[in-house]
Amino acid sequence: MSRCRQKIAMLLTLLLITGCALVSVESGPVLQIGTVQKPYEVRGLLQQDLYLGGVIRITGDLFVPAGRSLQIAPGSHVLVVGNDSTKIDPEYLDKGTEILVKGRLIVAGEKGIPVKFSLDESTPKGENWTGIELVAAEAAIFKHVDILGAEIGILSLDSSPQLTQVNILGARYGILMQGGGELVYRGGRISGGDAGLLCFDYSALSLEQLSILDNLEEGLYLASGCSLQQQGLQINRNDLGAVASESYRTSLQVSLSDNRIDFKPLPEEAVQ
Amino acid sequence: MRTLLIILLLLFPLSSVALEYHGENTIFKDTIWQGEVLIDGILTIAMGATLEIRPGTRVSFTRIDLNGDGIGESELFAQGRFIALGTQDKPIIFTSAEVNPVPGDWGALNMMVSENGENLLEHCLVEYGYRGFHSHYSIARLDSSTFRYNQRGAQFQESTVTINDCDFSHNFNGLQFRDSKVVIENSRVVGNLWGIRAVFVELQMSGSQVEANRINGISLRDSKVQLRDNQVSDNRRGIYLQRSDAKITGNRITQNREHGIYLEDSIASVQGNLIRSNGRSGLKILAADAVIENNRIENNFEFTIYNAGDDDLHVGPNWYGSVSKKPELMDGRSREGLGLLHVAPSLVRKPEVNAL
Numbered sequence: 001m002s003r004c005r006q007k008i009a010m011l012l013t014l015l016l017i018t019g020c021a022l023v024s025v026e027s028g029p030v031l032q033i034g035t036v037q038k039p040y041e042v043r044g045l046l047q048q049d050l051y052l053g054g055v056i057r058i059t060g061d062l063f064v065p066a067g068r069s070l071q072i073a074p075g076s077h078v079l080v081v082g083n084d085s086t087k088i089d090p091e092y093l094d095k096g097t098e099i100l101v102k103g104r105l106i107v108a109g110e111k112g113i114p115v116k117f118s119l120d121e122s123t124p125k126g127e128n129w130t131g132i133e134l135v136a137a138e139a140a141i142f143k144h145v146d147i148l149g150a151e152i153g154i155l156s157l158d159s160s161p162q163l164t165q166v167n168i169l170g171a172r173y174g175i176l177m178q179g180g181g182e183l184v185y186r187g188g189r190i191s192g193g194d195a196g197l198l199c200f201d202y203s204a205l206s207l208e209q210l211s212i213l214d215n216l217e218e219g220l221y222l223a224s225g226c227s228l229q230q231q232g233l234q235i236n237r238n239d240l241g242a243v244a245s246e247s248y249r250t251s252l253q254v255s256l257s258d259n260r261i262d263f264k265p266l267p268e269e270a271v272q
Numbered sequence: 273m274r275t276l277l278i279i280l281l282l283l284f285p286l287s288s289v290a291l292e293y294h295g296e297n298t299i300f301k302d303t304i305w306q307g308e309v310l311i312d313g314i315l316t317i318a319m320g321a322t323l324e325i326r327p328g329t330r331v332s333f334t335r336i337d338l339n340g341d342g343i344g345e346s347e348l349f350a351q352g353r354f355i356a357l358g359t360q361d362k363p364i365i366f367t368s369a370e371v372n373p374v375p376g377d378w379g380a381l382n383m384m385v386s387e388n389g390e391n392l393l394e395h396c397l398v399e400y401g402y403r404g405f406h407s408h409y410s411i412a413r414l415d416s417s418t419f420r421y422n423q424r425g426a427q428f429q430e431s432t433v434t435i436n437d438c439d440f441s442h443n444f445n446g447l448q449f450r451d452s453k454v455v456i457e458n459s460r461v462v463g464n465l466w467g468i469r470a471v472f473v474e475l476q477m478s479g480s481q482v483e484a485n486r487i488n489g490i491s492l493r494d495s496k497v498q499l500r501d502n503q504v505s506d507n508r509r510g511i512y513l514q515r516s517d518a519k520i521t522g523n524r525i526t527q528n529r530e531h532g533i534y535l536e537d538s539i540a541s542v543q544g545n546l547i548r549s550n551g552r553s554g555l556k557i558l559a560a561d562a563v564i565e566n567n568r569i570e571n572n573f574e575f576t577i578y579n580a581g582d583d584d585l586h587v588g589p590n591w592y593g594s595v596s597k598k599p600e601l602m603d604g605r606s607r608e609g610l611g612l613l614h615v616a617p618s619l620v621r622k623p624e625v626n627a628l
Contacts, residue, residue: 179486218574221552223551240574269571
């Protein structure tokens with residue numbers, strides 16, 4: 001009898017826990033879909049969590065504050081209207097149009113249906129868009145994403161972006177890591193820009209099957225406080241393949257080819 | 273005598289006990305504050321009135337965010353004159369009234385169309401505002417004051433502002449301004465995301481430190497600037513000028529993560545500076561017309577000088593670490609399409625640099 005009671009009690013507990021778990025599941029924001037004819041337009045401070053799909057048009061600086069999230073569905077095309085305004089608004093880091101994230105950004109493309117970020121055709125000639133800026137972001141997840149023509153594809157300040165199959169093409173800087181945080185980058189390429197991946201301060205890089213190609217300046221710059229773990233990294237046809245402390249020369253040797261200078265060691269002073 | 277006192281008090285109301293303003297209020301006549309003041313809303317100093325704040329006064333702002341944009345709305349709005357003269361021993365404090373304050377808890381010390389006499393802040397501490405000090409069509413002088421933990425330390429538009437011996441530290445942005453005439457002397461802009469950022473301005477800056485700002489140290493566009501005897505160190509980019517006209521003389525521009533000086537579409541005279549140990553190049557020049565001479569340009573990690581434009585550039589005599597040391601150049605010899613650098617022989621003696 002007591003065993004029976006125990007079982008009933010366990011079942012009840014289980015039901016209670018399950019029930020609580022079910023009750024506690026929050027419904028996320030509803031997917032809102034833009035079309036070519038009527039893109040979903042967004043700018044300014046994100047007042048609520050958003051889940052967007054289809055054609056999305058960012059018509060001015062977009063700010064995802066701490067505690068809020070922006071999620072982008074597979075196959076979306078995010079068109080950013082670039083500008084060269086004189087604005088110097090405080091939250092934003094650059095004069096151009098930027099996506100500034102302190103909260104959560106989930107760009108969830110899928111194999112064969114990536115999410116694409118590019119410049120809107122209404123942008124004045126000669127202007128581009130600033131890029132995606134993570135400032136102590138709560139989460140930044142990019143899967144199957146193409147980021148085209150940004151000033152800095154991804155700027156990470158004290159953030160830990162996770163990238164899977166991401167291509168950053170034609171950016172002045174592909175990725176710039178500053179402060180702490182870890183970049184996990186699995187698959188994709190940074191290509192056709194000025195500089196590929198720059199790491200300053202004490203960020204950590206975990207790179208797998210990443211190609212850094214055809215950039216006019218450095219492929220990879222590793223300041224002395226940065227750390228690198230890599231597998232299958234390819235750095236080709238850049239001006240300077242890798243700039244890093246001498247201790248990385250051997251481990252990067254197989255990654256580097258066809259750069260004007262494959263490896264440029266940081267001076268002893270920089271390493272100290 | 274008693275009548276005189278009453279008249280004086282009526283003319284210059286003096287509060288030495290806690291003074292509180294709730295909601296929207298306007299001060300229409302000259303007023304003096306001393307002691308504790310709480311602003312819980314928007315307080316306007318009307319045109320023609322002067323607010324004088326005595327040493328040791330603490331002005332606290334409550335956090336009100338009715339529109340949910342994350343920016344506090346309590347603020348002080350001076351259309352009249354604003355005078356806050358603390359002393360070294362008894363500074364005036366403008367701060368958040370919150371127990372756990374954060375940047376942006378309150379709006380700003382706003383000077384709006386306040387051009388009848390200088391607005392003055394001396395020995396003040398301004399913290400946790402959205403814009404610590406904000407000036408629009410106004411004249412202001414900031415002396416011996418600290419602006420910290422604000423979204424922006426200070427911001428000016430269409431104003432004339434003189435800053436002397438001030439600290440702008442640990443703000444999101446240190447100093448931002450446009451369409452203004454600004455003089456900065458003997459001040460420190462340290463540990464912000466952006467140090468100094470401005471467009472369409474005339475800036476004279478000397479004897480100051482711009483250090484450890486995480487984006488750019490000094491970033492100016494469409495401006496006329498004189499930088500003399502400053503220390504610009506440990507920022508991402510040291511000095512970044514776009515479409516500007518600059519005289520950069522006697523500064524120490526060292527240990528910036530990227531370029532020491534980056535000139536884009538600018539006209540610049542770069543003379544007598546120490547440009548050392550910057551992470552990428554000492555000078556990067558893109559389509560700029562620059563006179564570069566009598567500098568010490570040493571130990572920059574990638575290149576001494578990088579000509580990123582397609583025009584050739586002549587570089588005068590500089591010191592590169594020793595008489596025999598050649599500068600490391602990036603130009604059309606290394607990459608097709610870039611202009612060439614024609615570099616004069618090194619100076620035979622290391623030039624002196626004045627900064628700080």
